[in-house]
Amino acid sequence: MQNIIETHDLTFHFRGKKNAVTGLNLNVPQGSIYGFLGPNGAGKTTTIRMLAGLLFPKRGIVKMFGNNISTHKRYARSHSSTMIEEPTAYKHLTGRENLEILCKAGMFDKTQIDQVLRTVNLFEDRHRKVSGYSMGMKQRLGIAGALLPNPELFILDEPTNGLDPQGMFEIRELIVDLNKKEGKTIFISSHLLGEIEKMCTHVGIIHQGKGIFEGSMDELALMAHATKLFRLETSEPQKAESILKDRYNTKLTHDKLVEIQPADSTDQYNAIKMLINQNIEVYQAFTIKNNLEELFIQVTDEGQNK
Amino acid sequence: MIKIFNEIKAFNGLLQAEYLKTRKTWAFWLSVLGGLLIPAIMFLVIKSQPGIIKNPMHPTPWLLFLKYNWQSVATFLLPLFLVLLTSLVVQTEHRANALKKMLTLPNSRATYYWAKLLVIIYYTILTHIVFAFSIIVFGLILGSLVPETQFLDKPIPLVMMSIQIVKSILASLGIIAIQFLISLQFKNFIKPIGFGFATTLAGSIMLLGWEYVDYWPWSLPAKVSPGIMSGGSSEIFTQHEWISIGYFLVISILGTIYFSRKNIK
Numbered sequence: 001m002q003n004i005i006e007t008h009d010l011t012f013h014f015r016g017k018k019n020a021v022t023g024l025n026l027n028v029p030q031g032s033i034y035g036f037l038g039p040n041g042a043g044k045t046t047t048i049r050m051l052a053g054l055l056f057p058k059r060g061i062v063k064m065f066g067n068n069i070s071t072h073k074r075y076a077r078s079h080s081s082t083m084i085e086e087p088t089a090y091k092h093l094t095g096r097e098n099l100e101i102l103c104k105a106g107m108f109d110k111t112q113i114d115q116v117l118r119t120v121n122l123f124e125d126r127h128r129k130v131s132g133y134s135m136g137m138k139q140r141l142g143i144a145g146a147l148l149p150n151p152e153l154f155i156l157d158e159p160t161n162g163l164d165p166q167g168m169f170e171i172r173e174l175i176v177d178l179n180k181k182e183g184k185t186i187f188i189s190s191h192l193l194g195e196i197e198k199m200c201t202h203v204g205i206i207h208q209g210k211g212i213f214e215g216s217m218d219e220l221a222l223m224a225h226a227t228k229l230f231r232l233e234t235s236e237p238q239k240a241e242s243i244l245k246d247r248y249n250t251k252l253t254h255d256k257l258v259e260i261q262p263a264d265s266t267d268q269y270n271a272i273k274m275l276i277n278q279n280i281e282v283y284q285a286f287t288i289k290n291n292l293e294e295l296f297i298q299v300t301d302e303g304q305n306k
Numbered sequence: 307m308i309k310i311f312n313e314i315k316a317f318n319g320l321l322q323a324e325y326l327k328t329r330k331t332w333a334f335w336l337s338v339l340g341g342l343l344i345p346a347i348m349f350l351v352i353k354s355q356p357g358i359i360k361n362p363m364h365p366t367p368w369l370l371f372l373k374y375n376w377q378s379v380a381t382f383l384l385p386l387f388l389v390l391l392t393s394l395v396v397q398t399e400h401r402a403n404a405l406k407k408m409l410t411l412p413n414s415r416a417t418y419y420w421a422k423l424l425v426i427i428y429y430t431i432l433t434h435i436v437f438a439f440s441i442i443v444f445g446l447i448l449g450s451l452v453p454e455t456q457f458l459d460k461p462i463p464l465v466m467m468s469i470q471i472v473k474s475i476l477a478s479l480g481i482i483a484i485q486f487l488i489s490l491q492f493k494n495f496i497k498p499i500g501f502g503f504a505t506t507l508a509g510s511i512m513l514l515g516w517e518y519v520d521y522w523p524w525s526l527p528a529k530v531s532p533g534i535m536s537g538g539s540s541e542i543f544t545q546h547e548w549i550s551i552g553y554f555l556v557i558s559i560l561g562t563i564y565f566s567r568k569n570i571k
């Protein structure tokens with residue numbers, strides 16, 4: 001078995017709204033840390049709810065462990081564990097009692113509770129009521145709940161939301177450990193590229209419900225470096241933009257620089273020449289390496305304009 | 307065979323989980339205090355006016371005491387209790403954002419649905435037992451404080467009390483099934499409570515003389531236990547219990563099918 005999760009043409013819309021997820025194809029290799037990246041409202045949670053069997057796709061299928069989950073739901077559930085967005089917590093009970101309930105309901109091993117609480121740094125606070133927990137502590141309790149069954153596959157929806165940098169770091173360490181030491185597959189969503197970049201082996205980018213990139217982290221980096229950006233400071237940025245628009249993929253940066261994506265140095269030369277021919281003063285022109293951050297903004301921006 | 311055994315084990319686990327969730331909530335205290343309330347009030351009333359319990363038609367004060375108690379609860383307070391209880395139990399889940407977690411555990415949605423339903427029935431039984439127990443305790447106290455009430459001289463009608471409890475619980479099942487489904491559907495608990503309050507109120511008006519009141523789930527408890535002392539049937543299964551059980555089964559089975567296919571947003 002190559003892919004532990006596969007979706008084909010996955011589509012969902014909420015009643016009376018346009019599609020939240022459209023024709024999404026995902027391939028999550030076994031043993032990967034797969035970052036599911038997209039800005040807020042892109043459709044990450046909706047997708048994950050379909051993976052978890054909470055929402056039924058309007059179109060398309062989800063395969064987990066090689067089988068369609070609509071016929072093999074129980075197998076998929078007992079070999080994976082899911083945490084979705086704001087964590088589940090009975091606030092009138094203590095952290096430990098919350099995990100005890102999960103153990104009873106899911107028939108998980110009760111003796112794991114203390115271990116798991118230590119892993120997420122909640123052991124000291126285990127007898128406190130969850131109503132007194134901070135946002136980050138609740139989030140960590142949610143992660144503890146996901147760790148309890150110790151399955152092959154973890155599906156985590158923005159698990160570091162609400163955590164401070166130290167907490168984020170610890171969760172990343174935990175995820176990398178689970179992957180490296182125990183060979184678990186982890187599917188993790190985030191709207192922060194920086195986070196995905198730091199721990200993932202594979203990445204899928206979703207924007208406005210559509211998949212716009214999928215591949216290994218290296219492929220993404222390659223793609224980023226392959227696209228060079230050329231910026232020009234001019235006397236009349238707006239006019240310059242409209243002139244270059246016809247020939248190049250052009251945009252105006254917020255500091256009023258005209259930016260194009262040149263194929264080669266001839267392109268750069270031609271761009272400068274065009275502007276000067278139109279009597280626009282060019283003060284400086286320089287290339288910058290596209291980094292992942294720029295690429296992410298770029299691809300999600302393109303989606304916006306479509 | 308092993309599959310059935312696993313299913314039972316899963317159900318048992320879920321049931322215990324449901325109990326742990328609700329044990330420290332108002333659902334529990336509502337069941338206990340709700341069962342105590344009317345017997346305590348009746349106690350105060352009779353203590354100040356022992357006359358009302360002495361009736362030449364009744365050879366024992368217990369029957370009259372039972373009648374006053376059941377009449378006070380069955381029409382309005384018991385249905386309302388069931389409406390509140392069901393909403394509270396389900397609300398615990400909504401407030402914890404728990405559906406999305408519970409329904410991704412290995413169990414089926416049907417198992418989850420019935421485990422929760424059973425916990426509500428458990429609290430319903432609890433409140434009935436507290437109710438009967440308080441009647442006995444307050445009756446005995448009355449007997450020792452006001453000897454002429456004769457509570458101590460006459461035997462406690464334990465058999466009749468047990469029959470009343472069973473009949474009343476059976477007559478409650480229809481309300482529970484309907485209110486459960488509605489509470490599950492709406493996160494805002496005002497909706498199921500408002501609905502149940504209105505239907506209970508409507509039922510108490512219908513009881514004044516509408517011919518189809520026998521089919522109105524929220525009126526069924528009033529139709530069974532309070533009447534026994536004044537010549538009503540003391541069979542456990544009469545028309546009204548069957549109607550309630552019918553509602554319970556039909557609504558819960560349809561509810562299970564609906565819930566199993568519902569998108570959890």
Ligand SMILES: Nc1ncnc2c1ncn2[C@@H]1O[C@H](COP(=O)(O)OP(=O)(O)O)[C@@H](O)[C@H]1O
Binds near residue numbers: 038571
């Ligand atoms: N319960 C819901 N009802 C209606 N629309 C929803 C609901 N949940 C999400 N949406 C819509 O679906 C789209 C995708 O949302 P979501 O999957 O939550 O995005 P993400 O998790 O990537 O932030 C958004 O446009 C959002 O408004």
Ligand SMILES: [Mg+2]
Binds near residue numbers: 041046085158
């Ligand atoms: Mg989300």
